[in-house]
Amino acid sequence: MLTVSFHLRKYDLYRATLEEWTSILKIACTHDFPAVKDFTVRCLESCDIAIAQRIKLYRTFDVDAKYTIPWFVQLCLREEGPTDGETEIMGTKVSLIVYRARERLRSSLVAPNAGAPSPLSESAAIEAICSILGYNSPLSGPGSVSFI
Amino acid sequence: MPHSTNPETFNHVQRHSEYYIEGGDLFLLVCPWLSAISCANDAFLQVDNTFFRVHSYFLKRDSTKFREELEAAPEPGKKRKGSEESSAIQIRETTPDEFAKFLWVYYNRCNNSIFPLLHANCKLPS
Numbered sequence: 001m002l003t004v005s006f007h008l009r010k011y012d013l014y015r016a017t018l019e020e021w022t023s024i025l026k027i028a029c030t031h032d033f034p035a036v037k038d039f040t041v042r043c044l045e046s047c048d049i050a051i052a053q054r055i056k057l058y059r060t061f062d063v064d065a066k067y068t069i070p071w072f073v074q075l076c077l078r079e080e081g082p083t084d085g086e087t088e089i090m091g092t093k094v095s096l097i098v099y100r101a102r103e104r105l106r107s108s109l110v111a112p113n114a115g116a117p118s119p120l121s122e123s124a125a126i127e128a129i130c131s132i133l134g135y136n137s138p139l140s141g142p143g144s145v146s147f148i
Numbered sequence: 149m150p151h152s153t154n155p156e157t158f159n160h161v162q163r164h165s166e167y168y169i170e171g172g173d174l175f176l177l178v179c180p181w182l183s184a185i186s187c188a189n190d191a192f193l194q195v196d197n198t199f200f201r202v203h204s205y206f207l208k209r210d211s212t213k214f215r216e217e218l219e220a221a222p223e224p225g226k227k228r229k230g231s232e233e234s235s236a237i238q239i240r241e242t243t244p245d246e247f248a249k250f251l252w253v254y255y256n257r258c259n260n261s262i263f264p265l266l267h268a269n270c271k272l273p274s
Contacts, residue, residue, distance in 0.1 A: 024250050036250075
């Protein structure tokens with residue numbers, strides 16, 4: 001418990017706007033500061049950012065898959081697909097990744113003579129996204145991406 | 149990638165109010181514009197160029213690019229890169245405000261001290 005409090009206090013020292021974190025991330029990437037990049041992304045994880053904007057930001061700065069994939073998974077599991085506004089923010093290429101994963105995920109649930117469709121599973125969404133993005137799934141064994 | 153600077157073009161630069169730290173051993177020149185040094189209109193383009201003076205320890209520790217740049221042997225008769233204003237390392241296409249915010253990650257103020265994390269071995273929270 002003490003450790004958690006200390007951890008939170010340390011993070012409390014780091015309060016910045018999205019614009020400021022973005023400029024820190026840009027410099028960390030441009031000048032090769034991987035520790036600062038990772039720290040910045042961990043701080044961004046607790047910021048309130050619209051999902052499409054976050055995915056665009058993470059893709060722009062080539063953020064590690066362990067941070068990026070959970071947000072893709074959210075978009076896949078969500079009932080509604082990306083909105084026009086989200087598609088515009090993410091761009092066609094990234095939006096297509098989401099649409100393809102959503103399609104793959106939902107088509108696998110439709111079985112002939114089946115009754116009510118099964119609920120979407122997070123693990124299936126992770127598998128679909130990892131497969132489309134070319135990552136090893138965290139569910140497929142050692143040496144693969146592990147999520148936070 | 150950082151670049152070395154030409155000392156003859158530094159007539160209009162300023163020193164950063166917060167991160168020109170007495171005792172810092174690394175001099176950096178932050179240039180918001182891509183070709184700030186090569187453009188003929190120095191008075192206009194250099195108005196926002198700003199010297200920073202910080203501790204090389206963090207930059208060498210956390211950036212391979214900086215480590216290679218700073219540990220490279222100076223050319224004969226020349227100053228070591230970043231060792232003074234005349235050999236400051238250029239940080240291009242970055243505003244002074246952006247670079248100051250980046251340094252804030254290392255020099256985050258706590259109890260009005262500018263060195264809190266430096267004393268705490270400055271490992272970023274994990």
